Amino acid sequence: MTNIRSISIVVPSEPTPSGLLQLPESDQVAQWTHAPVIYIYRAKFNNTTIPFSFEVMKNSLSRALIYFYPLAGRLHWIEGGRLELDCDAMGVQLLEAYSEAELDELGDFAPTDAVRDLVPKVDYTTPMEEWALLLVQVTRFHCVKTPCFDYIEYTTKPPVLIGRTDANEKRKKETTATLLKLTREQVEELKKRANQDVVRVITIRPYSRYKAIAGHMWRCVCKVRAADSHNSQSTRARIGVDIRNRLKPSLPKRYFGMQFQLL
Incomplete structure (x- = not known):
């Protein structure tokens, strides 16, 4: 079980550029959600080990947002049913959590309830303008001195293949996953x-x-x-492709944005 100790909104530590950023067409025709990513760091005990400080983590995130300021913004609807990113420095969400489980109990990180607890929860019933684009959860495990950094970053999800495309309905369905280890x-x-x-x-x-x-x-x-003769569901394979180095003309220097497409 994972317990949330504190929730903070972290904003850039210095003034950042403001204004609206247009989203590409590929991001306009998709189902919006957050993409979870989990990082695990094991403890290294020696005489030079510096104890983990949540305040240091918060300050570091605040300074990082100076350079990655769009992550502190908010999406909003404009005329024509399109979305734009407002760089209003509303901040990202930072959570401090403690897990009563041991790290080894998570096994191969299959999508169980224990693993889902490591990822910040997003209330998708609220208006999109209130969603943080980036949520970071720092989780400490039982008998482990160093934390687990978990964050979810706002991105697009490919549209569903059949049936209703309502995001809330799809999230209620249980998704199964299998990890296959190949030699x-x-x-x-x-x-x-x-x-x-x-x-x-x-x-x-x-x-x-x-x-x-x-x-x-x-x-x-x-x-x-x-x-299965009773299964009429369509089957489709999607492969992520990094197009950053394939575009002509190439992307400008220090480009910040989504440039991964599903084929």
Whole structure:
């Protein structure tokens, strides 16, 4: 069980640029949510270890927001049903928490209730203009001296494939996940099989390890769903692509924004 000790709103420690930032078209046609990311840091006990200070963490975040000031802003609707980012320095949410569990009890970090407690909760029933774009939760574990830094950053989520697209309804549904551990030998075998026919065609680039694994998973899922005659749900695979170095003209120096697309 994770207990929240304090909740703070952290703003930039110095004045930051204000104004409105337009969002790209790819961010206008999506279901909005936060993306959870969890970082775990184990304790290193020695004579030079500096005790963790939540106030130092808060001050560091405040200084970081000077450079990443859009994260302290808020989204709002404008004419035409579009969204803009208002750099109004409203701040990000910082939570201090303590977990009664031990770190090893979380296992492989499958999406259980214990793992979900490490991620800040967002009330999506409130107006979007009130949502913090960035929420950070610092969690200390039982018998562990150093904390776990968990944060969720505002991003887009691909639209659902079928059925209603209401965000609140989708969040009520239970999502299952499975973590598959592949050995190096298994990965190399998948890559070898994927490229058996490709090596004969000079114009086709050989498949990478990532593509070989993604393709294998895609085929397995399709076979399982096809075996169920009562399952009429569509199957679609999405792959994240970093387009930062693929754009022409290239992005300007010190660009700050979302440039990952799902294909």
